[in-house]
Amino acid sequence: MFSYEVVKTFTETEQHLYRFIMKNRDKVVYMRVRELSESTHVSPASIVRFTRKLGFDGFSEFKVQLKQEIRSTGKRKTADTVEVLEEFFERTLNRDYEKQLEEAVQMIAGASLVVFFGIGTSGILAEYGSRYFSNLKKRTFYIKDPFYPNPAEQFDNAVIIILSVSGETDHVIDQAQNMREYGSKIISITNTGKNTLAALSDINIPYFVTPEMIDRTNITTQIPVLFLLESIAKKTYNREYT
Incomplete structure (x- = not known):
């Protein structure tokens, strides 16, 4: 540094x-x-x-x-989860998160389908995000398989929300490029704002928490991702139904 x-x-x-x-x-x-x-x-x-x-x-x-x-x-x-979350929520008050979230909500509200994509732990969160949005009356599905085929007509007027800690995983980048070619809008949620996936996205929402690795396994907390997904889902519902 x-x-x-x-x-x-x-x-x-x-x-x-x-x-x-x-x-x-x-x-x-x-x-x-x-x-x-x-x-x-x-x-x-x-x-x-x-x-x-x-x-x-x-x-x-x-x-x-x-x-x-x-x-x-x-x-x-390992990091103290409470300390990490305190830092994150402190930053949500200081960064321009509200503007980013509103831009994401506007994009999602205009879409007929929301697709969630992630691999590994991010795949589990993609499944959760899809279910949470569905509970709030949005048409969604999730992809956890990096080799999932992408027929273009299936994603007409779609927004894909891609979850990735690093934003640099090859299969994630490939999926983002495919979706971009099919005309889908891309919202990415990553740990930093400077990565390949962020550059490919229409909207990137970084959460900036300390990365953690144990024996080459990424254990970076994903609680901020849950917070962001739920916030976007509720804001979208309020925009469309209240």
Whole structure:
């Protein structure tokens, strides 16, 4: 994250931020922008510019990566789910989630079919999302098989909601490209906003939680995905029936 090439381009203010973060990494990952600003006497706007210079969308995404690096150098230990969710729900109040959700609702409301797709744990959530939307009177079905055939006429006027933690799984990308060719609109829910699936999507909703791996198995919490699916489903129902 802090390569020599990047560090050498830092301004005096950025060098000050860099030194503070390196000395207080364990504290910084739980700070808000305003708290870091007060501790370093650097404006929140300068902190956000600093994180974007490092290649992140903002401070929240920067903290996710910083926490991941801290964990990779220490003992392997699963994250406290409550802490992870507190961070997520704190961000939902600070990020422009409402606008993204409303855009997704508008797209779904105009569709005659909503298809959910995911693989592995995301496939289980795709099944859940399909059932939840169906309970709220939306015509849906789900796909958990990455090799599911896609006859074009089956997805006329459809929106596909694709769930993927990384947004980089080959089979997921292939399915997204197929759906795009058939004219389907794509809404993706991923852990970050910068990935291949997000780039292929009409709407991407990132949730930014700390990725977790145990013996090469991804155990990143999916509770934010459930929250987003249920929020979109209820907003769609309220738009169409109330």
